[in-house]
Amino acid sequence: MSKRNVMVNVEYLTRVEGHGNIVVNVKEGKLETCQLQIVEAPRFFEGMLQGRSIFEAQHITSRICGICACGHTLASIQAAEDAIGFIPSEQTIKLRKLLLHLENLDSHILHIYLLVAPDLLGVKSFVPLINSHNTVVRRALRMKKTCNDVCDVLVGRHVHPISSIVGGFTKLPTEKALDDMLHLLNGLKPDMDATVGLAATLKFPAFARDTEYVALVSDNNEYPMLMGDVGSTDGIRKNKKEYKVLTNEFVVPHSSAKHCKLSRDSFAVGALARFNLNADKLHPKAKAAAQAIGLKPKCINPYLNTAAQLIECIHSLEDSIAIIETLKQTGINHDEAIVVGLNENKMIPVKAGSGVGAVEVPRGILYHNYEVDDKGIIAKANCIIPTGQNINNMEHDMKKLVPEILNKTDEEITLALEMLIRAYDPCLSCSAHFLDVKFVNR
Amino acid sequence: MNTKSPYQIKIGKILSVKQMTSMEKMFEIALPGEDLSHAPGQFVEVSLLGIGEAPLSVSSSPTKQGSFELVVRKVGKLTGALHKLKAGDEVGIRGPFGQGFPVRILEGNDLLFVAGGLGIVPLRSLINFVIGNRKNFGKVDILLGCRNPKEMLFHEELAGWKERLDVNFNCTVDKADPDWKGNVGLITSLIPGVTLDSERTFAVVVGPPIMYKFVIMKLLDKNIPERQILISLERHMKCGLGKCGHCQIGNTYCCQDGPVFTYEKVKAIGGAI
Amino acid sequence: MNKPKVSFFDFACCEGCQLQIANMGELLLDVLGAIDVVEFREVMSEKWVGEFDVVFVEGSITTPQAIEHIKRLRARTKTLVAYGSCAAIGGVNGMKNNYKLEDIRKSVYGKDANFFPTVETKAIHQVVKVDYVIPGCPVYLPEVVAVLKAFLAGLPRPVPDNAVCVECKLNENICLYERGVACLGPITRAGCNSWCINHGNICYGCRGLVSNPNTKGAKDILEKYSLSVDLIANKMNMYNKCGENDNRE
Amino acid sequence: MQYNLLNKNQLNDLISFLAREQKVVAPVAQGLNNYAFTEIKNGIQATLNYIPTTLPPKKYFMPQRETLATYDTTQGQNMDPVVEHEKVALFGVHTCDLAGIQCLNMVFSEKPKDQNYLARKNAITIIGYECNAYCDRFASCRLVHNHTPNGGYDLFMTNLGDKFILHVNTPAGEKIIERSHLFSLAAKADLAALERLRQKKREIFEKNEIPIEHEKIPELFDKSYQSKVWADLDKRCVACGNCTNVCPSCYCFDVIDEPNLDLTTGRRYRQWDSCQNETFAKVAGGENFRKERGARQRHRYYRKFRFPIEKFSRFFCTGCGRCSRACMAKIDLKETLVSLIKEQGMENPNAGRQSTIAEKPATF
Numbered sequence A: 001m002s003k004r005n006v007m008v009n010v011e012y013l014t015r016v017e018g019h020g021n022i023v024v025n026v027k028e029g030k031l032e033t034c035q036l037q038i039v040e041a042p043r044f045f046e047g048m049l050q051g052r053s054i055f056e057a058q059h060i061t062s063r064i065c066g067i068c069a070c071g072h073t074l075a076s077i078q079a080a081e082d083a084i085g086f087i088p089s090e091q092t093i094k095l096r097k098l099l100l101h102l103e104n105l106d107s108h109i110l111h112i113y114l115l116v117a118p119d120l121l122g123v124k125s126f127v128p129l130i131n132s133h134n135t136v137v138r139r140a141l142r143m144k145k146t147c148n149d150v151c152d153v154l155v156g157r158h159v160h161p162i163s164s165i166v167g168g169f170t171k172l173p174t175e176k177a178l179d180d181m182l183h184l185l186n187g188l189k190p191d192m193d194a195t196v197g198l199a200a201t202l203k204f205p206a207f208a209r210d211t212e213y214v215a216l217v218s219d220n221n222e223y224p225m226l227m228g229d230v231g232s233t234d235g236i237r238k239n240k241k242e243y244k245v246l247t248n249e250f251v252v253p254h255s256s257a258k259h260c261k262l263s264r265d266s267f268a269v270g271a272l273a274r275f276n277l278n279a280d281k282l283h284p285k286a287k288a289a290a291q292a293i294g295l296k297p298k299c300i301n302p303y304l305n306t307a308a309q310l311i312e313c314i315h316s317l318e319d320s321i322a323i324i325e326t327l328k329q330t331g332i333n334h335d336e337a338i339v340v341g342l343n344e345n346k347m348i349p350v351k352a353g354s355g356v357g358a359v360e361v362p363r364g365i366l367y368h369n370y371e372v373d374d375k376g377i378i379a380k381a382n383c384i385i386p387t388g389q390n391i392n393n394m395e396h397d398m399k400k401l402v403p404e405i406l407n408k409t410d411e412e413i414t415l416a417l418e419m420l421i422r423a424y425d426p427c428l429s430c431s432a433h434f435l436d437v438k439f440v441n442r
Numbered sequence B: 001m002n003t004k005s006p007y008q009i010k011i012g013k014i015l016s017v018k019q020m021t022s023m024e025k026m027f028e029i030a031l032p033g034e035d036l037s038h039a040p041g042q043f044v045e046v047s048l049l050g051i052g053e054a055p056l057s058v059s060s061s062p063t064k065q066g067s068f069e070l071v072v073r074k075v076g077k078l079t080g081a082l083h084k085l086k087a088g089d090e091v092g093i094r095g096p097f098g099q100g101f102p103v104r105i106l107e108g109n110d111l112l113f114v115a116g117g118l119g120i121v122p123l124r125s126l127i128n129f130v131i132g133n134r135k136n137f138g139k140v141d142i143l144l145g146c147r148n149p150k151e152m153l154f155h156e157e158l159a160g161w162k163e164r165l166d167v168n169f170n171c172t173v174d175k176a177d178p179d180w181k182g183n184v185g186l187i188t189s190l191i192p193g194v195t196l197d198s199e200r201t202f203a204v205v206v207g208p209p210i211m212y213k214f215v216i217m218k219l220l221d222k223n224i225p226e227r228q229i230l231i232s233l234e235r236h237m238k239c240g241l242g243k244c245g246h247c248q249i250g251n252t253y254c255c256q257d258g259p260v261f262t263y264e265k266v267k268a269i270g271g272a273i
Numbered sequence C: 001m002n003k004p005k006v007s008f009f010d011f012a013c014c015e016g017c018q019l020q021i022a023n024m025g026e027l028l029l030d031v032l033g034a035i036d037v038v039e040f041r042e043v044m045s046e047k048w049v050g051e052f053d054v055v056f057v058e059g060s061i062t063t064p065q066a067i068e069h070i071k072r073l074r075a076r077t078k079t080l081v082a083y084g085s086c087a088a089i090g091g092v093n094g095m096k097n098n099y100k101l102e103d104i105r106k107s108v109y110g111k112d113a114n115f116f117p118t119v120e121t122k123a124i125h126q127v128v129k130v131d132y133v134i135p136g137c138p139v140y141l142p143e144v145v146a147v148l149k150a151f152l153a154g155l156p157r158p159v160p161d162n163a164v165c166v167e168c169k170l171n172e173n174i175c176l177y178e179r180g181v182a183c184l185g186p187i188t189r190a191g192c193n194s195w196c197i198n199h200g201n202i203c204y205g206c207r208g209l210v211s212n213p214n215t216k217g218a219k220d221i222l223e224k225y226s227l228s229v230d231l232i233a234n235k236m237n238m239y240n241k242c243g244e245n246d247n248r249e
Numbered sequence D: 001m002q003y004n005l006l007n008k009n010q011l012n013d014l015i016s017f018l019a020r021e022q023k024v025v026a027p028v029a030q031g032l033n034n035y036a037f038t039e040i041k042n043g044i045q046a047t048l049n050y051i052p053t054t055l056p057p058k059k060y061f062m063p064q065r066e067t068l069a070t071y072d073t074t075q076g077q078n079m080d081p082v083v084e085h086e087k088v089a090l091f092g093v094h095t096c097d098l099a100g101i102q103c104l105n106m107v108f109s110e111k112p113k114d115q116n117y118l119a120r121k122n123a124i125t126i127i128g129y130e131c132n133a134y135c136d137r138f139a140s141c142r143l144v145h146n147h148t149p150n151g152g153y154d155l156f157m158t159n160l161g162d163k164f165i166l167h168v169n170t171p172a173g174e175k176i177i178e179r180s181h182l183f184s185l186a187a188k189a190d191l192a193a194l195e196r197l198r199q200k201k202r203e204i205f206e207k208n209e210i211p212i213e214h215e216k217i218p219e220l221f222d223k224s225y226q227s228k229v230w231a232d233l234d235k236r237c238v239a240c241g242n243c244t245n246v247c248p249s250c251y252c253f254d255v256i257d258e259p260n261l262d263l264t265t266g267r268r269y270r271q272w273d274s275c276q277n278e279t280f281a282k283v284a285g286g287e288n289f290r291k292e293r294g295a296r297q298r299h300r301y302y303r304k305f306r307f308p309i310e311k312f313s314r315f316f317c318t319g320c321g322r323c324s325r326a327c328m329a330k331i332d333l334k335e336t337l338v339s340l341i342k343e344q345g346m347e348n349p350n351a352g353r354q355s356t357i358a359e360k361p362a363t364f
């Protein structure tokens, strides 16, 4: 291989939520720099939470990220309820699981179709696909809208859900609402089948790097999303309360970015991690689809995170339908509706404490941690988002990938790296505090 | 249902558009096959589908056949869109609406017109009607005021009125520019100078809301009876049918009962001016 | 007819308002039939170097770099739309202005605080001229479409200046004050079809205050319901803190 | 006058009968003592023991949003007027709301007639329902003589305990009686029971809710234009518009064009508007004729108690109390009137007591 110089500087990584830059510097065939920089404007959410009531936290933290607003909502609620020792009802838990599924479905579809598919179909964005692959685009928009419409019925909207709050829901679905959701979700099935069909024809780049995969795990038969311990493919299993140990933020000498590690150099969270740890708990239809596209645990090709997302879509769709059907059978108890208000109308007793929420959102485990006083006012808040946990892993992937593809053109290298980052579905707008920014001299 | 919806519009064809000042344009509009048949002081609802409707006074005299004129100041949505139209384009017309100036009552009497700013637009309809039927009216005085000479409308027509021996015309601007040779000051400053026989004079006043109070004070000083002072009240209007409530003051709907009222009537309604 | 060249840019925000676009479903294709989206970082790799007809800006201005950037964008576009609450009124980012800048930086970033230059949060119109405003956290799609149509027709489209209560009543909701809960509906601009109240929550004021709000009256109301006044102050500055810097007429 | 009887347990059959031919709407409980007229399929869903609904039945006569025309400008300014209406049976309308509908009828039948309103009105069957006692402390139906029926319905039901007695007022009501085969003719004893009930009501609604004679109200308002009461309301009102939106006799609206994305087709519709809204009386040039909230409130009160007297010879306040219930600033219509009365020294603690006008509306 010739000793060549490569300078990749992708400013404003497109088609990811939020802003990131890739900087790669290869001198004479030797990788000198390889970094993913976050240039998002810092938004100081954790600071803004201080002095606010835990009953407002969900409303505020939902605004950290519009893409996984439901996920932030649920993690925030979990942390708040954990802090004051509130135990949600069975019905509430079912509805929250449903909400999480809808979020997962919605986000994955957006990612698969609008952000990744253009790469695999060799175009710059979904816009040219309107002409070349009109049915695909229509299907994508239809599916996205359906997910959104189901969320509208359940919580008012998908971006910044309205009725899901600490304690439960301010508005519970009526009989008709359950039927409407079922109707919408069942209508999604043919499009989902077509999506699997499409995925089978796509060619994902071949690349492999073994790493530690981290996700929620549990002892029951449910694919854990809302509740569970934190486990890894390297055999770790810990309570979510130990999230600081689990994420283990540290500073690396070559960059000012804080990175996360657990048992080895880096770890990964997200759909592929969940698949690798819990594939046997997927819905049978999802398992069948995994077989059809040849995805098996433990899969160590990060590009295949997209494939794992697809499998999860099927699981989430089927499980959503199952949840709604059981709710229809048991009937909704409307007396459980929560009357909102800063003190939630004194319906929910408050005490001092520290609480952790750990929820599987589309991109991986999201942790919220609040310390609250005896009035339920937040003294300290901490949010660790999945993308923050993945950054270190992305860099390690890039470091392995770049030398393997040095024989390609600069454009091809750039694209391969962009695609790699995009495969993680990074959500950089959640720039809570997970990374420091390094302003390199260019 | 074959009863006609009161919201149905008639199609009006724009015959010509003339830029009057930087803010106002004059539109000559024909309703194919019919005359508008309005009385001076009445207004029409002009509509552009997709944009909305706005009440606009008919500025031409009913004596003008075949078409009518509107003068439109560009202030917002509909008026802005109208300003983009050209000859040959269509607009929707409903109306004419409202009670115009009581021409029959004015006949045989002396008239004092007081117009402020855009007020000249509806007044012009009556003035030209009076001039066209000059022998039916007594002495005619016209007072006109506007903020600055650039805002003065109908320059040529005004010059024509000025020339006439059977009409006394006077105008003033709040703020002069170097070319201005005439009066400077508020319109109220012109009123004391008019000689009139208060018994047989009808004052017809149209202008911006703030003008009324002060002009009327001066007219009362001249002993013009309250019921001989006529004013036009332009309120927010939507339907023109006396229903939507926007133009209601007291018990009256400006669109149906007005826009022209005697001061006697207006005084009795709280909050009118 | 030449389709207008449209682009989307974001500053400090959650990008949820941009995501709302994707929620239009197939209607989006009709929209894309009427406009030509030339730059939209979140979903497109394409970039545009020329002039824009209209730029949708999401997010508030929070850094010195952003101030420069928005000024450059303004210079490149005929029309500028403040898109979403962060852009329109400062939104949740404005809560930062409740604190001393130094304090909040330190509390979040500790010793690394200096890496994070930050300025007082500003709504877009507090930095450059804005032609259309679409408030909402997130934006309400029917309103987005309405503004888009107004833009295409070359018409102005002010944000409604009546209260959310108006829509709330049209939807026949039970008023939250009857539940003993403080709601910002009476002083918040309508246009969202009382979205939150329809779903059992209160109005948080995400669309900005009406032009002539009776804030004193609103506080008196709280007293009548034995609700704490801090409560509404607290809520009012959740989205509307930046508005304090506008001199209202 | 014809009276018919309906067995209590046949109420459901009546609803089912009506529902076969049209949409049936009736008051349905929403929780927290709130009710709404809602479409029902059977009698169980409805509630007859209710306080005035959040929105009055006007939403069926002039819906919140109503299309007036559709258009297509590809060939010029072409519009098609639209008159939307559907057959509806309004079930269980209290006397105050019947009065509200009568007010609207007067406004919209006045020339130029509003065809959209009239077409809807003609498609609506009204079945009234008598309140045998006060619904709550906000009501002031006695003051405006709406606590007993004054027409405006097809059928009017009174609850006699074990059965309903129905007054038949129109041929449409007659038809329901004939075709449903659910009714029997009322006997003398039933009419006597009705009379006893009304007598009892006369005792309950003995005096006006506030100390002024009906006939004196216009005079009160003639004196009160400059009252300090309006200044007080100015401070308290937040201009949310709730009071007018829930009012059965408020009918102001805005007309709005809504183009489709092609910008050439679309619709023109009207939507409820309120004199309490900031922009309601604003005109080009920036002048706002009712800039102060107090002036807007005054306008509202005058539109209920003073202005319509000359034009329609009746109050437009129906006494339903909705504005007071809906106001979070707790601006209470009865309290406002009392303040005005006190200010003018017009208190008459026995107002209403001697009057026998309960049955026939007063004339001015």
Ligand SMILES: Cc1cc2nc3c(=O)[nH]c(=O)nc-3n(C[C@H](O)[C@H](O)[C@H](O)COP(=O)(O)OP(=O)(O)OC[C@H]3O[C@@H](n4cnc5c(N)ncnc54)[C@H](O)[C@@H]3O)c2cc1C
Binding pocket: B043, B052, B053, B054, B055, B056, B057, B058, B070, B071, B072, B073, B074, B075, B076, B077, B078, B079, B080, B118, B121, B122, B233, B234, B235, B236, B237, B238, B259, D279, D282, D283, D284, D285, D286
């Ligand atoms: C009887 C009458 C006669 C009029 N005659 C003329 C005339 O001859 N020439 C002329 O230029 N203007 C006239 N006007 C004023 C004209 O109606 C308004 O300027 C016009 O309605 C504004 O419409 P728009 O869509 O352009 O403005 P918008 O974009 O709707 O609003 C701009 C401003 O105009 C105000 N406005 C909106 N609708 C009305 C309305 N229906 N009536 C009054 N103000 C309104 C708004 O409150 C706002 O302040 C007259 C008004 C009335 C009531």
Ligand code: SF4
Binding pocket: C164, C165, C166, C168, C169, C173, C174, C175, C176, C177, C183, C184, C185, C186, C194, C197, C203, D240, D242, D328
């Ligand atoms: S719930 Fe809120 S928005 Fe609705 S009427 Fe009450 S105060 Fe207004």
Ligand code: SF4
Binding pocket: C136, C137, C164, C188, C189, C192, C193, C194, C195, C196, C197, C202, C203, C204, C205, C206, C207, C208
């Ligand atoms: S109800 Fe209030 S908080 Fe909710 S979307 Fe509307 S304006 Fe925003």
Ligand code: SF4
Binding pocket: D236, D237, D238, D239, D240, D241, D242, D243, D244, D276, D297, D323, D326, D327, D328, D329, D330, D331
């Ligand atoms: S309901 Fe009360 S606060 Fe609202 S506009 Fe009416 S009087 Fe004012």
